[in-house]
Amino acid sequence: MKQAILAQIRRLGGNTDGVTGASLQADLAAIVFKNPLYPAAYLTELTGVTEFWEQHQLLYRTARPAFDQQLLAHFFADQELPYGQAFFRKFLFTPFKEGSPDYGELEGLVTPDEIRQVVAGTDLDFMCICYSYGFPDHYFVCLTDADSENPAVYGTDHEVFFSEITKEGTLEEFFNGFVTPEDFLAAATKHLETQAAA
Numbered sequence: 001m002k003q004a005i006l007a008q009i010r011r012l013g014g015n016t017d018g019v020t021g022a023s024l025q026a027d028l029a030a031i032v033f034k035n036p037l038y039p040a041a042y043l044t045e046l047t048g049v050t051e052f053w054e055q056h057q058l059l060y061r062t063a064r065p066a067f068d069q070q071l072l073a074h075f076f077a078d079q080e081l082p083y084g085q086a087f088f089r090k091f092l093f094t095p096f097k098e099g100s101p102d103y104g105e106l107e108g109l110v111t112p113d114e115i116r117q118v119v120a121g122t123d124l125d126f127m128c129i130c131y132s133y134g135f136p137d138h139y140f141v142c143l144t145d146a147d148s149e150n151p152a153v154y155g156t157d158h159e160v161f162f163s164e165i166t167k168e169g170t171l172e173e174f175f176n177g178f179v180t181p182e183d184f185l186a187a188a189t190k191h192l193e194t195q196a197a198a
Contacts, residue, residue, distance in 0.1 A: 001027045001171070002149045008175045012037060013076060014088065024148040028090055028127045028141070035076040036085035037130070037178040043187040048075070048083045053192050060192070071188060072181055086132035086139075086178070093126040093140065095162070110163045118165045119154060121145050129153070130174075136166060139174065 001024070006016045009031060018030030052074060053060060059067045075083065094100040096112055112124055121142030130139040136155030145151035153174040155166045168174055179187075 005150065005172045005175055008172070009033075011180045012175065012178055013181060023143075024141070024145070024151060025092070025125075025127060025143050028129060031088065031090070033088040034078050035181075036078075036080075036083075036087055038075075038083075038085050038184055039132075039134075040177055040179055042084050043179060043183070045084065046188060046191050048081065049188050049191060050195060053195060060196070068185060068189070072185060075184065076181055082133050084133055086130050086134075088130050090127055090129050093128050094124075096124045106162050109161070115162065115165065118167060120152060136168075139168060141171065 001019060001021065006019060009016050013033060013035040015032040015034075016030070018032070019027045020030070021027065049071070052071060056067060056070065059070065080087065093102055095102045095104065095106040097103060115124055119142050121144035123144045125143045126140045127143055128138055128140040131137050132139075136157040138156050138158065138161070139153055140156070141151045141153055147170075150170045150172050153168045153171055155168045156162050156164060169177075
């Protein structure tokens with residue numbers, strides 16, 4: 001996996017200590033996030049930030065550093081309050097591999113040939129890497145992508161699981177589409193200063 005991807009994962013709060021370069025599957029399985037990921041588009045809405053501020057106005061007025069710490073702790077906790085964030089939760093999905101627990105799961109929904117019209121890879125073995133509250137709500141990579149250093153990321157939705165697939169870009173582009181806790185705090189600070197002045 002490209003070093004730039006690993007560096008961005010760490011900036012986003014992920015742990016890459018177990019990544020060895022042995023294989024794409026092993027490297028993805030070794031990545032750990034204990035926090036959600038916020039897409040860059042979240043910064044235009046900042047869902048939940050005003051409500052948090054309303055509940056902690058005294059702290060905001062009297063101890064800004066403590067407020068900022070609590071804000072980050074709340075929004076970057078391993079919880080699933082629906083703020084529009086994504087969650088890095090990886091699992092192997094091998095619906096066309098005989099003998100696998102998933103074998104046949106897509107039978108009657110989509111064929112391997114239909115998937116190959118969008119997905120590049122020799123074998124259709126996937127690692128689902130992320131889900132979100134948006135559309136699509138599941139993101140995955142094909143483990144046999146020709147570029148194991150920076151594979152393509154695809155999206156699908158639970159309502160059309162694998163029967164509709166979109167190419168979302170490369171893994172590097174995917175992780176670069178999320179904001180760091182520092183960027184989140186800067187945007188929230190600016191937003192709340194406007195709120196407080198009103």
